[in-house]
Each structure stands twice: as structure tokens, then as C-alpha cells.
Amino acid sequence: MDSRPQDIPVKKLIKALLAISFGTIIEWYDFTIYTQLTGVMSKVFFPGSDPAVQALSIWGIFAVGFISRPVGALLFGHMGDTRGRGLCLLLSVILMGVPTVIIGCLPTYAQAGIASPALLATMRLIQGLAMGGEFGAAMVYLHEIALPQYKSLTGSLGYVSLGLGVVLGILVVAAVIYTVTGEAMLVWGWRVPFLLAVITLVAAIVLRYNMPESQEFIMSRDEIDEEFRRRLKQQQMKKKRVSLKTTSTDLTCDVASSEDGSMVKATVAAVAAADPEAGSGAAAAAPMKHYVPVLELFRGHWLGILVQACYEAWIGAGFYLGYSWLPSFFTKHAGIPQPLTLWMVLSGMVIFTAVVPLAGWLSDKGVGRVTATMWVTVVAGVTSIPMFLGFATKSLALCWLLQVAILVMVAYTMGVLPAICSNIYPAGVRISGFNFAYNTGIMTFGGLTPLIMTAIQTNSKSIFIGPGIWMTCMAAVTVVSCIIMLKKFPACNK
Structure with a gap:
């Protein structure tokens, strides 16, 4: 049964929406400042190495943050499906924000040697655990508190917050780059964006304290008890x-x-x-004692997990291509200065943020969610190799237009993703299922994409064709999963 926002008092509903927004903003603010500062941080944590090795090393630590996400998905999924969505969202944002601030305090390689990148990797692992529970739980929560006729639009607000977090991160990084130059950037300038995260962290904690539970979760508890x-x-x-x-x-x-x-x-x-x-009365008094969502999940919903994870192949790869990998690629292979690549990403993410709710609105008006995603992905797959050949022209205007085109296609698919994937699972295992499949898919196809494409370029010398082939393969995986989803989970398309 669908929950209604009126089940939650208006003031608490507004607070809940703001709480989700601030938590998601801090999550993606952190990822943005990391990706946009890779050129500086590679020199801080891996000095004296070959530039290719530096790039592989810093993107390797970036990928580390994805390895622990499936574990975090199960841990926070269990918490969210048993103890409540609110507690899950509160603890996950704390575990996400604190390591972000700590990264800004880490010693450099010159100060601590190998311990420096090791500590950075540890913080990324902890953040991965938090992200494993944070974003999926936020998407599920938004889906559950929405009116039936606004499921896609309300769910898309999480990705709107993602866009705002990225835009905020880019603006902060750009401000630091323009005001801190030379050696100072390597000494302390790179720390500023991470330390500023304490502001959004405090705001998110205050707003997420004592969040109201969705009616769907409350009803699922009664069903599980019975x-x-x-x-x-x-x-x-x-x-x-x-x-x-x-x-x-x-x-x-x-x-x-x-x-x-x-x-x-x-x-x-x-x-x-x-x-x-x-003794039946005493035993029935605590029927939840032995409820383990992950066992219920893998017992009856393993196909949904597999389909969702593959469904996110091109979506995750396309997003991390467009917003995190292309800026450094443009600087290195198209001769575009780093400050200019920041503005390219910034404008692209502003457009991304505008398209996401539009996609949700169109979906609520009757446009098939899975069908639309499938055709968008077909177009993306067919144009992947020509797109990279367009990058080879080194034309600033063409590079920007193609980058925006990628982000627009990703924005549409992300705008309907929460409504699609939330409908795969019943409420009793929804956070566990959504989180685990989402993070497994994003880790496998999204988080590893920058590392894999950098490795393809380094080992094969195929600067443009190789990455294009990878993106075509990712699109094929998503299209196949869409076809399976239409047959096995028809409710996802409504």
C-alpha cells in the first residue's frame, strides 16, 4: 500500500525532505571535491611518481570507496528494515561526514610516508560503508513518503540534491583554485574544501535527528510481526x-x-x-527478535538484485564518466585548462539537476519508466565511440556539448531510477535490497569505470576508441537488464 505525505505532519515532512537533501548534498560534495582535486591530491599523496602511476593510484583509492559499499548496504539495510529509516539515515550521514573532515587533516606523503595514502584509503573505505547505506536509504524514504501520483518526481529529489552537492563542490574547488596558487595549493589549499564539509554535516545531523517514519515501513513491521x-x-x-x-x-x-x-x-x-x-504470549511479544532482512532478501529476491545491479551499468558508468573522469581527460588529452574544465562540469551539472525532476514528472504523467530508460541507453551505446572520436578533435565547444549530452541522458535515467528499483522489493526488505543492488552495480560498473578506462588508455595506448568500447559494453548490459525487467517486474514500468 502506498503511503501518503499527509500521514506525516507538514512541518515534519518539510524537515524530512530538507534532511534528505542535506545528507545527500554532503555525500556528493565530498565525492566532487575528491574527483576535482585528483590532480593536486595525486601529487600530495603520491609525489615523485610517473604521472600515469599517480593517476592510477589516486583513482585506485577513489575505487576503494566503492569496495566497501555493498557491505555498508547490508549493514545499514538491516538497520533500516528493522530499526527504522530515520536511524539508518542519521548514522550514515555521520559516518559519511566525519571522515570527509578528517581527510582535510591528513598528513601528506612528505610528512608521514606510506602511512599518508594508507590513511586516505582507510577514510575512503569508511565513507564507502556510509554511502552504502546513505543514498539508497534516502531514495527509498523519498519513494515511501510520496503520493502515488508523484512517486517518480519525489524520488528524483534525491538526485536533485546529488546535483546540488556536485555544483557546490565544484564552486568551492573553483574558488580555492582561483584564490590559492602555486605551492600553497599543495601545502594547505587542497584541505579547505574537505574542512568546509563540517558545515553541511552539522546541518544534516540536526535535521535528521528524530525523523518521522514512513507509513509503508510501519505497515511492513505489522505484516512481518504477523x-x-x-x-x-x-x-x-x-x-x-x-x-x-x-x-x-x-x-x-x-x-x-x-x-x-x-x-x-x-x-x-x-x-x-x-x-x-x-508461553505463546511471551514468545509473540517479541516476534521481530530473529528477523534478518538479508536472509529474506536472498531467499526470495535474488533475481531482483541481479537485474537492478545490471540495470545500473551504463547509468553508473555514464555518470562517473561525465562528471568525474572527463575533466582530467580533457586537461590531459584535449589541452583544456583545469579551471575551464571545472566550469564545463559545473554548467553540465546545472543542466543535469534541471533534467532530473523533469524526467520524474514525465514518468508520473505516464511515460514508461523502464521503456524510456532502455531507449535512452540504446542511443548512448550507439553514440559512445563517435562521442570519443569527437573528443579527439580537441574542440572546446564540441567537448562541452558532448559532455552535456552524456549528463542529460544520465539525468533522465536517474530521474526515474528510485521509482523503478523501489518497486522491485516489498517494504520489509526494500532498503536492504535497493541498497545492496544499487551499490553492487555502482561499485562494479560506475566506481571502477574511471580506473578501468585509465588502465585501458595506459596499457593499450587506445586513448579514444578503448574508452568508447567500454561505454558501449556498459550500455548493452543495461539494455538487456531493461528487457528482463519488463518481463519479470512489469510494475517497475508503471
């Missing part, structure tokens, strides 16, 4: 039948050897004590 009472009763009846059968055998023997019947009385008392009806 299901566990039913299972408990079945187990009790089974034990009772076994106990009565065993006691009946003992009783026959005991009657034959007891003249005064005392043994019969003792045995009857034992039967009464073994009757589970006497």
Missing part, C-alpha cells in the same frame, strides 16, 4: 505433536509399572508443562 507469529505458531504445534507422541509412549510404559497412578500424574504434568500455549 508472519513471524504464524511461523512461531507452526513451530510450536510441531513441537507439541512431537512432545505428545513421545510422552504417550512413555505413559504407556509408566502405567504398566505404577499401581497408584502417581507416575501418570507426573507425566500428565510434564505434558502440560511442555504445552507451548502457555
Whole structure:
């Protein structure tokens, strides 16, 4: 059953939407400043190395943040599906924001040697755990509190916050680059964007404290309670039948050897004590005690996990291509100065942020969610190699237009993603399922894309064609998953 926003008081609903926004903003603000400062941070944490090795090293640590995301998805998914969405979202934003600030305080390689990149990787691992629970839980929460006719539009607000976080990160990085120059940037300038995260962190904690639960979650708790009472009763009846059968055998023997019947009385008392009806009330009082969402998830929803993870192949790869990998690619292979690449990403993400809610609105008006995603991805796959050949022209205008085209296509697919993927799972395992599949897909196809395409260029010397082939393959995976989704999960397309 769909929840209604009016189930939550208006003031608390507004606070909840702001809380989701601030948490998502800090999450993507951090990722943005990391990706936009890779050129500086590679020199800070890996000095003296070959530029190609530096790039591989810093993108490798970037990928580390994705390795722990599936683990975080299961941990926070369990919390969100058992203890509540609000607690999950509060703890995840704390675990995301604190390491961001700590990164700004880390010693450089010159100060601490190999311990410096090791500490950076550790912070990225912790952030990966937090992101594993943060973004998926936020998408599910937005989906659950939305009116039925605005499911896609409300769910898309999470990606609007993503866009705002990216834009904020780019503006801060640009401000630092323009005001801090030369050696000062390597010494302390790169730290400023990370330390500023403390502002949004405090705001997110205040807003996320004591968030109201969605009606769908509350109803799912009642359904799970009822299901566990039913299972408990079945187990009790089974034990009772076994106990009565065993006691009946003992009783026959005991009657034959007891003249005064005392043994019969003792045995009857034992039967009464073994009757589970006497303790059923206490057992039913805590039916949630042994509920493990991940077991329920893999027992009955493994196909949904696989389909969702593959569905995100091109979506994740396209996003990290357009907003994180292309800026350094343009600087190195198209001769575009780094400050200019920041403005290219900034303008592209402004357009991205505008297209996301438009996609959600169109979906709510009846445009098939999965069908539209499939055709957008087909276009993306067909144009991937020609797009990279366009980059080879080194034309500033063409590079910018192609980058915006990628981000627009990604924006449309992301605008409908929460409504599509939330409909794969019932409420009782929704955060666990959405989070695990989302983060597995993003880790495998999205987070590794910058590293893989950099490795392709380094090892094959195929600067333009190789990455284009990779993106075509990612599009093919998403298209196949869309076809399967239309057949196995038709509700996702409505």
C-alpha cells in the first residue's frame, strides 16, 4: 500500500525532505571535491611518481570507496528494515561526514610516508560503508513518503540534491583554485574544501535527528510481526505433536509399572508443562527478535538484485564518466585548462539537476519508466565511440556539448531510477535490497569505470576508441537488464 505525505505532519515532512537533501548534498560534495582535486591530491599523496602511476593510484583509492559499499548496504539495510529509516539515515550521514573532515587533516606523503595514502584509503573505505547505506536509504524514504501520483518526481529529489552537492563542490574547488596558487595549493589549499564539509554535516545531523517514519515501513513491521507469529505458531504445534507422541509412549510404559497412578500424574504434568500455549504470549511479544532482512532478501529476491545491479551499468558508468573522469581527460588529452574544465562540469551539472525532476514528472504523467530508460541507453551505446572520436578533435565547444549530452541522458535515467528499483522489493526488505543492488552495480560498473578506462588508455595506448568500447559494453548490459525487467517486474514500468 502506498503511503501518503499527509500521514506525516507538514512541518515534519518539510524537515524530512530538507534532511534528505542535506545528507545527500554532503555525500556528493565530498565525492566532487575528491574527483576535482585528483590532480593536486595525486601529487600530495603520491609525489615523485610517473604521472600515469599517480593517476592510477589516486583513482585506485577513489575505487576503494566503492569496495566497501555493498557491505555498508547490508549493514545499514538491516538497520533500516528493522530499526527504522530515520536511524539508518542519521548514522550514515555521520559516518559519511566525519571522515570527509578528517581527510582535510591528513598528513601528506612528505610528512608521514606510506602511512599518508594508507590513511586516505582507510577514510575512503569508511565513507564507502556510509554511502552504502546513505543514498539508497534516502531514495527509498523519498519513494515511501510520496503520493502515488508523484512517486517518480519525489524520488528524483534525491538526485536533485546529488546535483546540488556536485555544483557546490565544484564552486568551492573553483574558488580555492582561483584564490590559492602555486605551492600553497599543495601545502594547505587542497584541505579547505574537505574542512568546509563540517558545515553541511552539522546541518544534516540536526535535521535528521528524530525523523518521522514512513507509513509503508510501519505497515511492513505489522505484516512481518504477523508472519513471524504464524511461523512461531507452526513451530510450536510441531513441537507439541512431537512432545505428545513421545510422552504417550512413555505413559504407556509408566502405567504398566505404577499401581497408584502417581507416575501418570507426573507425566500428565510434564505434558502440560511442555504445552507451548502457555508461553505463546511471551514468545509473540517479541516476534521481530530473529528477523534478518538479508536472509529474506536472498531467499526470495535474488533475481531482483541481479537485474537492478545490471540495470545500473551504463547509468553508473555514464555518470562517473561525465562528471568525474572527463575533466582530467580533457586537461590531459584535449589541452583544456583545469579551471575551464571545472566550469564545463559545473554548467553540465546545472543542466543535469534541471533534467532530473523533469524526467520524474514525465514518468508520473505516464511515460514508461523502464521503456524510456532502455531507449535512452540504446542511443548512448550507439553514440559512445563517435562521442570519443569527437573528443579527439580537441574542440572546446564540441567537448562541452558532448559532455552535456552524456549528463542529460544520465539525468533522465536517474530521474526515474528510485521509482523503478523501489518497486522491485516489498517494504520489509526494500532498503536492504535497493541498497545492496544499487551499490553492487555502482561499485562494479560506475566506481571502477574511471580506473578501468585509465588502465585501458595506459596499457593499450587506445586513448579514444578503448574508452568508447567500454561505454558501449556498459550500455548493452543495461539494455538487456531493461528487457528482463519488463518481463519479470512489469510494475517497475508503471
